Structures are given as C-alpha cells and as structure tokens.
Amino acid sequence: MTPRDASDANDNRWSDLDRPPLNTAALRRALVREGALWSEVDVVQRTGSTNSDLVARAAAGKAAEGAVLVAEEQTAGRGRMDRHWTAPPRSGLFFSVLLNPAEVPVARWGWLPLLTGVAVATGLARAAGVDTSLKWPNDLLVTVGDEERKTGGILAERAGEDGVVVGVGINVTLRADELPVPQAGSLALAGATTTDRDPLLRAVLRSLEDWYGRWRSTGGDPAASGLQETYAAGCATLGRIVRAELPGDRSITGEAVAIDGDGRLVLATENGVQEPVGAGDIVHLRPA
Template identity: 75%
Template sequence: MTSSHGSGGPWSDLDRPPLNAASLRRALVLPDGLWTSLDVVTTTGSTNSDLAARADELPEGAVIVAEEQTEGRGRLDRSWIAPARSGIFLSVLLKPDVPVHRWGWLPLLTGVAAVTGLSKSAGVDLSLKWPNDLLVSVGGEERKTGGILAERAGEDAIVVGLGINVTLREDELPVPAAGSLLLANAISTDRDTLLRSVLRSLEHWYGEWVRADGDPAASGLQEAYTAGCATLGRRVRADLPGERMLEGDAVALDGDGRLVVATEGGGTEAVAAGDIVHLRAED
C-alpha cells in the first residue's frame, strides 16, 4: 500500500501526507501568542540555517517547518537525515528578554516541552537524555527519536531546532540506536496534531521561563527536566572537549543546566558540554 521510494510527489507515500500549513497557522499564530509566523517548506538544507539568516528581519516567534531536510544538523556537527514527511523538522526564532547566562537552558526547555507535548498527543512515554536527546522505548530498548540544536543568531536572538522521527520504519533508521514514535507504538502519528501539541507546549514553557526572568527553579523548568531525565541516576561516560573522558554517576542537574557527575574519588564535576553515553552495569 505504501512506498517510501515513490515518485517523489506529495502523495507518493499515503501514510505520509503533507502538513496542512493553513490549518497549523490558524491554530498556532494567534494575536496574543508567541508564534508570529509559520511557514512549511517542501525541502530545505537546514531550517536552523534558514531562520538564522533572517533573524534580524523577523520578529520573535517565527517558525519554519520542513517536510524534508537535506542538511539537517545535530550537535557536534552530526547529520540528521530522514525520509520526506517522516518526521517533524522545525526551527523557532526566540529573542528572550532574560539574562544571557541563562540562555543555556533553552535546549533543555525545548526538551521538556517536546516530551510534555508528545506524551499527550502521541501517547508514548518519552524521556530526556542530557543535554538534548528525546528517547523512546522500542522493544524494551532505549532509542533516540529526537534531537535539539540551539544556535545563537546575532546579538539578541537564538534559533532552536527540533527534529523528531515520527513514522520511520525499522528499515529506514539511520543507525540501530535510532527509533521513532511509530516503532514505540504511538497512538497517533498525525504530524499536524503532534506539531500543534509540541508548539503549544513550547509556548507554555517558554512563557513560564521568561516570566521568571530565566530562573530555572522559579519557572519549574529545573524540576521538570530532572523528573523526565533518563540520564540522572545512571552511570555515564562523558566525552569532553579536548579529548578528555569522564566516567561516573550522573547525580544532579545544577542551576546552570550542567550535568553533575560523581567520580570515583568521591568528588563531583559539572559537565557543561560533551557527548554522554549511558553505561550499563556490566560496562
């Protein structure tokens, strides 16, 4: 019935209809809301790059969604490629009126918002891998189904990109550790519904955070991230800048959003950036 390698026309895969841009705008671009514009493009290199290039001319709340990204990026310059209309690939332009030193919470905030929105609309239990991955369970195995990339755009703006695998089948996964909402037995894979839910959740959490002047505790963000973070309480290996490696137990998230790792010698180290590997007990 379906084919992911059809003619390339908008209905080459009947399980993957295009997004309804007009309907999404009616639902999300509201007079007193955060979202000021919403554009759906058939294909682009990177929605983050597209928004960053126009950051000075666009107001806060601009949203770009791509049916397909040919140069999608994750952290550490990793690529993020998926079949057309198989996921949600979006970027939002934010210009937060909060102290810049708190902007590092935005990827974590986006993760909380995505997990909150998708848990309701897709009916799937998701968790967060610090600092920016969304995890689902596929056959009892932890799989990455989404990722977040935040990038500064000029002096006062930040572009936050979010990619979510929605209907990828097992034979379409880029790597064995990847997953999708479909493979996690989602009750809904309707991308319009999922996108509305994610953006409404992001608007809520961003509003709470800005009203609290970016304070992660006062806004409830730190507590929500901690509650949904699969990394905490686990043994981890952190591959740090400068080819340094740190291994220990992930015990907390500090006020700056850093992962606090308890090391063998009884001390702790706060990790601000790095590649985190969840280790099994036998590792």
C-alpha cells in the first residue's frame, strides 16, 4: 500500500467497521421537529473543537438556540483549564449545543454544566445500561473492573450576551490500548449493552432537552426543578474526602458534604468550617 493509499484508507468513513459513521439524516428526523428544542443538527467529519466552531457561528449570527454540532473527530477538543481531549475518529460522541436561557437569571447559568451532566448520565443509563456517576463539577465516571474511570467531560462557554455553548465529549468504543491515560475509560470497557452512537446521541440529547426544559420553566431554580437533588444523588464526589486545588496555588482538603444552591461543592474541613468551592480541580482521595 502506498502512502497515498494508506492516507485514503484512514480518511475513509468506513475504514473501521466497528465504528460506523453517524447517520445525519436519521438524527435530524428524530430530533428536529416542531416545538422541540433542537433546531438543527450538523455532523462534520473532522474539526478542531465543536465548542469553538459553535461559539463562532453564534457570534456571526449563523446559529440559533438548539443548534447541535457533532464531530466524528476532534483534533483540538478542550476541557476545563484548556486541557486537550483527543480520541480516534468515530470512537466517541463529541458535540456542542447552543442554549439561550434568556428567562433564567445569569447568576444561575452556572448550573448548566451540572444539568448537562445529569442529562448525559440519565441518557446513557437508559440507552447503554451503564451506571454513569458525576465527579464535580464536570466529569463523567464509569466503573471498569473495580476502578472508577473518567469516560467523558463537559465544558460550557459564553456565546455573546445571551447564549451558552455546552460541549460534551464521551468515550464510547475506546479500547484499552487506545486510552490516553490509565485513569480513562469508555462505555465499551464499562460493559455497555450497546455502543451504537446514533441511539446514544439521541438518548442524551432528548434527556438534555427534558432537563433543560424543567430547569428553564422554574426560572433556573435548582431545587424546584429537581436538579439539585438529582445531581447530588448521582454525584460520586459527595461523601468522600477530597482535595480542592484552587486558583492561586491554594488547596483545601475536607469531606464533600453538599452541593449548595449555587452549584458549589461544600467541603467540611478538619477545623469545623464548611467552605464552598465554586471553581477548581477536585481530587478524590478516599471514601469518607
């Protein structure tokens, strides 16, 4: 095989029969309908970052609320603190959505990544039979063997004055020899009943539409919408001893005891103080 032939094979949408391409037309038929949140679904073969692309579309007035952008491969996917997220083509779900929660006070928009986590975990449980838990604030965890592994992440970014782009990355069929780090996992490694990405994506987006609608209808009230309680029930961070690594090279160690009304993680420290953490890296140290 010549170098050109090899390149063509790698670019062929059917080069990995275990990882067929998404069916764009079927996704649109299932998700874009009158009265639904999702207004358009676009699937691209390769891009740097779906979040960056959708933020740019929104800024140019080329995307409305409910736009969904999916990539078969991301070459510059980003997580929190500009960490990179890469995976083989068609091995996961990499997508971003544009939301415009105009009737919700901006102070409550910080709940959107947590809401997305609940929606993704709910959708995957239904469609793939995988118990997905949430590591505060934006990681999706599965169990591989007896180990807790990260299989996905969420990143929310402002898009202009009245929009938010929420990006989701989920490892679906990554094999053990493809994992970027030993702490990573995938739905396949966690024993998913299906790794067909079309029904998985439909389930996740329908769940996100449902939770977003509940939250928006209560003006973003996390208690009245049931979001705060549901997030806490599925949060693997609560009840554990953790270290919060904060901006400015500061850290706090304590037991994670609650998610407060602002979506912050509340730590009970050894000196008896309960301290809310609104941003930072959380390291699970051991069960409480």
